[in-house]
Amino acid sequence: MTTIWTGLAIGAVYTLVALGYNITMAQSGIFNFTQGQIMVFSCFFAWFTMVDLDLPWWTAAIAGAVACGLIGLLVELLAIRPVVARHGPHGHAVLVTTVGAFVVVLGALAATWGRTPKTVPFFGSTETITLLGGKLSPVDIWLVAIAVAAVAAMHLVSGRTSWGLSGRAATDNPDAAKAKGVNVAALRTTAFTLAGGLAGLLGPVLAPKIGVDVSVTVSLTIYGFVALALGGFGSYVGCLIGGTAVGLVEAFAGRHFGAEYPPLILFGLLVAILLVKPTGLLGHRGLRVV
Numbered sequence: 001m002t003t004i005w006t007g008l009a010i011g012a013v014y015t016l017v018a019l020g021y022n023i024t025m026a027q028s029g030i031f032n033f034t035q036g037q038i039m040v041f042s043c044f045f046a047w048f049t050m051v052d053l054d055l056p057w058w059t060a061a062i063a064g065a066v067a068c069g070l071i072g073l074l075v076e077l078l079a080i081r082p083v084v085a086r087h088g089p090h091g092h093a094v095l096v097t098t099v100g101a102f103v104v105v106l107g108a109l110a111a112t113w114g115r116t117p118k119t120v121p122f123f124g125s126t127e128t129i130t131l132l133g134g135k136l137s138p139v140d141i142w143l144v145a146i147a148v149a150a151v152a153a154m155h156l157v158s159g160r161t162s163w164g165l166s167g168r169a170a171t172d173n174p175d176a177a178k179a180k181g182v183n184v185a186a187l188r189t190t191a192f193t194l195a196g197g198l199a200g201l202l203g204p205v206l207a208p209k210i211g212v213d214v215s216v217t218v219s220l221t222i223y224g225f226v227a228l229a230l231g232g233f234g235s236y237v238g239c240l241i242g243g244t245a246v247g248l249v250e251a252f253a254g255r256h257f258g259a260e261y262p263p264l265i266l267f268g269l270l271v272a273i274l275l276v277k278p279t280g281l282l283g284h285r286g287l288r289v290v
């Protein structure tokens with residue numbers, strides 16, 4: 001049972017990464033490669049605020065949301081908007097610029113706080129809890145609860161608010177959406193800002209779980225994408241299903257076969273599902289991936 005709890009906890013992390021990806025995907029059709037790096041930045045910012053400045057965790061969460069929201073805004077204004085204006089939202093140029101933004105954020109992070117791994121203590125209890133015969137920590141419970149709540153909130157927002165419904169229309173047919181008065185550029189800007197702000201808000205919870213280290217960026221970025229692809233592009237519920245599946249596969253494969261096998265099994269599973277259903281389990285047919 002401990003393996004299941006471990007898988008659910010790490011799956012919640014991948015769910016939150018996939019959720020950030022999906023916000024920009026659902027509102028603009030653009031895959032933001034920078035999202036994983038912004039989440040790592042939020043962990044470093046939490047360390048800076050909580051450990052270096054010795055401020056309370058809620059201050060780190062609020063300040064992190066503002067800082068990372070600003071990063072998301074700058075990525076859209078500087079790396080996305082000029083390219084979209086020239087080539088449209090579905091060209092390969094957009095993906096290249098988000099990779100470039102990824103490198104810029106990584107460089108700024110390394111230059112500011114270095115590449116030395118750091119630790120952030122969890123602000124709540126650190127005593128191990130025994131539940132249904134398995135052991136888990138309080139931070140695991142927080143992560144799972146936050147992931148479920150965030151997915152539920154975004155699912156409702158996407159289907160019951162004008163912002164979410166306009167995003168669907170803009171993603172399916174930007175020209176038709178513009179003709180009906182939808183501000184496509186504003187939707188894209190708010191989506192990138194919201195995704196960044198969500199990443200920053202999570203810093204005080206993510207940092208104690210995944211650590212404060214630039215080396216986790218690659219795994220977060222890749223596994224978060226796998227979670228999104230498995231669950232379905234454009235589906236927030238799919239983010240939860242995909243993230244949970246990735247976390248459980250990683251936990252069980254790592255325990256029974258060794259640390260080198262989870263990536264092989266996950267990518268095999270990804271290829272199999274995408275061959276059968278290219279949009280993922282719950283993905284929207286009209287949504288395109290850069």
